[in-house]
Amino acid sequence: MMKSSQNSTSFSRRRFPSQFNQPTQTEIWAHRGFSSRFPENTLPAFEAALEIGVDGLELDIHRSKDGHIVVMHDYQVRRTTNASGYIFELTLDELKSLDAGQWKGRHFIGYEIPTLAEVLSLVSHWNSPVTLNIESKSGRITYPDLESDAWQLVKEYHMEHQTVLSSFNHLALQQFKQTCPDASVAPLYWEGLVDSWLYAERLGAPAVHPFKNAFNHEVVKACHQHGIRVHAFGVDDVRTARRLIAWGVDALITNHPDVLLGIQARP
Ligand code: G3P
Numbered sequence: 001m002m003k004s005s006q007n008s009t010s011f012s013r014r015r016f017p018s019q020f021n022q023p024t025q026t027e028i029w030a031h032r033g034f035s036s037r038f039p040e041n042t043l044p045a046f047e048a049a050l051e052i053g054v055d056g057l058e059l060d061i062h063r064s065k066d067g068h069i070v071v072m073h074d075y076q077v078r079r080t081t082n083a084s085g086y087i088f089e090l091t092l093d094e095l096k097s098l099d100a101g102q103w104k105g106r107h108f109i110g111y112e113i114p115t116l117a118e119v120l121s122l123v124s125h126w127n128s129p130v131t132l133n134i135e136s137k138s139g140r141i142t143y144p145d146l147e148s149d150a151w152q153l154v155k156e157y158h159m160e161h162q163t164v165l166s167s168f169n170h171l172a173l174q175q176f177k178q179t180c181p182d183a184s185v186a187p188l189y190w191e192g193l194v195d196s197w198l199y200a201e202r203l204g205a206p207a208v209h210p211f212k213n214a215f216n217h218e219v220v221k222a223c224h225q226h227g228i229r230v231h232a233f234g235v236d237d238v239r240t241a242r243r244l245i246a247w248g249v250d251a252l253i254t255n256h257p258d259v260l261l262g263i264q265a266r267p
């Protein structure tokens, strides 16, 4: 369902530090779209997640040979398309000619690799505001200026207040913040981080994105005391989700948004 009026949400306004003592509902973000049911990181996967009422979408970005920002998880196209090769070796036309759906099932044949602009267009026209979590994959393969070019696109779609840019490459986030100081960034990490709230503050990040097992309740409380949101990824089972919700984690990033939406009473 497309919206009729301008988006009004704000990522940074979702919860102020002073509000962290108030109970708020944990958001459910669809990891690579509704990826347990649809081919990950495709427009139908994102639209399906929006249709079931998620609060946010997560996606991964790379750059094509001819400079376009495209949405895919892996550095190579082999796993999720009918071809092989690195994304940086292929032009947008070549990437668009690939089938990004059939690996998931015959009824998904014909799905395309989307550009970031296509996803931004979809989300910016949606009838209810959601958070967009763009993960930069610049790291093992370096895509110069990927984050700032992505943010420029985000601004063209007037979505900077509902977007958070995350990465496992914290140096890239730090450099990006120097060129776009107002942008919301979040460091991703798999293992426990000492004083993650101080680390986030040093990066100028309003949130941290830890793996589900990389933190505990005390960390959530400390982050909230410092006005830092906690968005946990890899949350695909109900038992873990219930525990993190009880801790007040701000968002759960999941391949099963339908299941996690189902365990919450929603207004
Ligand atoms: O954003 C969390 C998660 O997407 C990070 O891991 O490998 O799925 O991109 P990965």
Ligand code: CA
Residues within 6 Å of the ligand: 058, 059, 060, 135
């Ligand atoms: Ca990701």
